[in-house]
Amino acid sequence: MHQRARASSGIAWRIVLWSGLLLACATSGIGVLLFRGGRPPLNHVLLISIDTLRADHLSYAGYGRETSPAIDRLAAQSQVFANAFAQASSTLPSHASMFTSQYPSVHGAESKYRIPLADSFVTLAEIFRDSGFRTGAFVEGGQLAALWNLDQGFEVYDVTATTGVMGEIWKADDLAGILAKAAAWMEEHRDEPFFCFVQSYVVHMPYQPRPPHDRMFDEGYDGPLPQEFTYEMRERFDPLAVSPDHPDLRHVVALYDGEIRYMDQLVGMFLERLEDLGLAEDLVVVFTSDHGEEFAEHGRVAQHTETLFDELLHVPLLIRVPTMKPQIIRRQVRLIDLPPTLLALMNVDAGDVSFVGSNLLAGGTEVNEDLPVFSELVYPKRHWASLRVDDHKLLAYSPQQHALYDLRTDPREQVDVFDRQDERVTEWVKLLQHIMSENRVRRSQVAAPVELNAEIEEQLRALGYID
Numbered sequence: 001m002h003q004r005a006r007a008s009s010g011i012a013w014r015i016v017l018w019s020g021l022l023l024a025c026a027t028s029g030i031g032v033l034l035f036r037g038g039r040p041p042l043n044h045v046l047l048i049s050i051d052t053l054r055a056d057h058l059s060y061a062g063y064g065r066e067t068s069p070a071i072d073r074l075a076a077q078s079q080v081f082a083n084a085f086a087q088a089s090s091t092l093p094s095h096a097s098m099f100t101s102q103y104p105s106v107h108g109a110e111s112k113y114r115i116p117l118a119d120s121f122v123t124l125a126e127i128f129r130d131s132g133f134r135t136g137a138f139v140e141g142g143q144l145a146a147l148w149n150l151d152q153g154f155e156v157y158d159v160t161a162t163t164g165v166m167g168e169i170w171k172a173d174d175l176a177g178i179l180a181k182a183a184a185w186m187e188e189h190r191d192e193p194f195f196c197f198v199q200s201y202v203v204h205m206p207y208q209p210r211p212p213h214d215r216m217f218d219e220g221y222d223g224p225l226p227q228e229f230t231y232e233m234r235e236r237f238d239p240l241a242v243s244p245d246h247p248d249l250r251h252v253v254a255l256y257d258g259e260i261r262y263m264d265q266l267v268g269m270f271l272e273r274l275e276d277l278g279l280a281e282d283l284v285v286v287f288t289s290d291h292g293e294e295f296a297e298h299g300r301v302a303q304h305t306e307t308l309f310d311e312l313l314h315v316p317l318l319i320r321v322p323t324m325k326p327q328i329i330r331r332q333v334r335l336i337d338l339p340p341t342l343l344a345l346m347n348v349d350a351g352d353v354s355f356v357g358s359n360l361l362a363g364g365t366e367v368n369e370d371l372p373v374f375s376e377l378v379y380p381k382r383h384w385a386s387l388r389v390d391d392h393k394l395l396a397y398s399p400q401q402h403a404l405y406d407l408r409t410d411p412r413e414q415v416d417v418f419d420r421q422d423e424r425v426t427e428w429v430k431l432l433q434h435i436m437s438e439n440r441v442r443r444s445q446v447a448a449p450v451e452l453n454a455e456i457e458e459q460l461r462a463l464g465y466i467d
């Protein structure tokens with residue numbers, strides 16, 4: 001499959017390599033440029049995915065509430081991608097795209113079809129593992145449960161939730177426990193190169209922030225809703241009856257923001273612990289999410305998975321690289337760009353694995369260019385696609401049915417201007433169709449996604465997912 005960039009004794013191999021380079025640099029005088037004060041080369045990658053976290057609800061991104069002081073500190077040390085977008089608005093397809101650098105209709109992983117990620121796809125973890133990295137994942141189950149096959153490449157795939165695929169029971173709400181396990185694993189492997197993945201549903205529904213986060217952002221709410229928002233309450237909540245300023249909606253958002261602040265506190269303590277352990281110096285930290293959440297922008301509250309609007313696709317993306325000067329990068333990028341970016345950072349050759357995404361930290365003339373953001377919703381009887389290009393968002397509900405939003409004047413995507421006389425529209429439709437036809441070719445070149453076998457079906461049944 002792909003080539004191994006180094007032997008399994010990766011770290012020893014690299015010590016030899018870097019010693020040689022240091023020697024060469026000492027004589028050529030470029031050592032300072034390479035090491036910026038004698039820093040060691042990068043050895044570790046930590047990827048944190050906080051499920052359902054909207055980019056625009058983090059304070060470093062300009063949100064009106066101080067939801068994320070610790071993430072803000074991480075942002076101040078990071079390459080901050082202010083305009084990063086997911087390729088899907090639900091958990092399984094979005095993470096599958098993040099891991100494979102392929103679009104949803106190509107990898108086909110989708111829980112509504114009960115289709116896991118096929119073994120034929122090469123994941124970021126597999127490439128790291130085969131290149132001599134230790135690989136560990138600490139996740140919260142649900143659509144990250146091992147049966148969805150996102151565990152490919154992880155030597156350790158630790159799922160905190162013990163039951164459930166859908167509904168409330170899988171929300172273990174134990175980010176502290178997940179982070180403790182991740183830190184212990186990282187410490188255990190501190191002398192080896194490693195790739196560690198952490199995922200949590202802490203800010204996902206139901207919103208049940210604990211004190212003091214339950215009232216932290218509530219601003220004197222005295223309406224009928226309690227200090228939590230559950231699936232049952234959501235059923236009774238009519239998003240079409242509320243305006244953005246409605247006190248009940250503001251209350252729901254305040255609860256979500258309270259969960260964010262709680263998550264921020266735990267992630268902040270975790271990152272401090274890694275510093276205390278001396279792990280941070282040669283560690284790349286990626287902080288992101290798989291999709292956002294809706295708050296009545298398009299008729300739903302506290303939901304995702306049903307549209308491709310920006311409240312669901314715009315995600316945080318911070319990449320802390322100890323050897324790089326922090327900066328805010330405004331060009332438009334995508335989660336599918338993570339595998340090529342992280343592998344390049346760690347000097348790992350992906351061999352003949354073909355990524356759709358590109359290395360975001362590569363220099364050159366393209367560094368300020370927006371990348372076209374293509375995203376998909378691939379459900380039974382419904383294949384929608386979107387293209388975010390030239391400050392516009394094109395949506396395709398079918399080959400003949402489109403909508404277009406001018407994001408400069410209409411960032412909330414409320415007014416369809418597809419019929420407006422803009423000669424670029426034809427160009428954008430062509431580009432979207434081109435990507436879709438490329439996807440069909442790519443899909444035909446790989447094995448079809450596996451159907452659930454009897455064992456997995458039995459697991460799903462035991463979990464109450466199917467009758």
Ligand SMILES: [Zn+2]
Nearest residue numbers: 051052091290
């Ligand atoms: Zn998710």
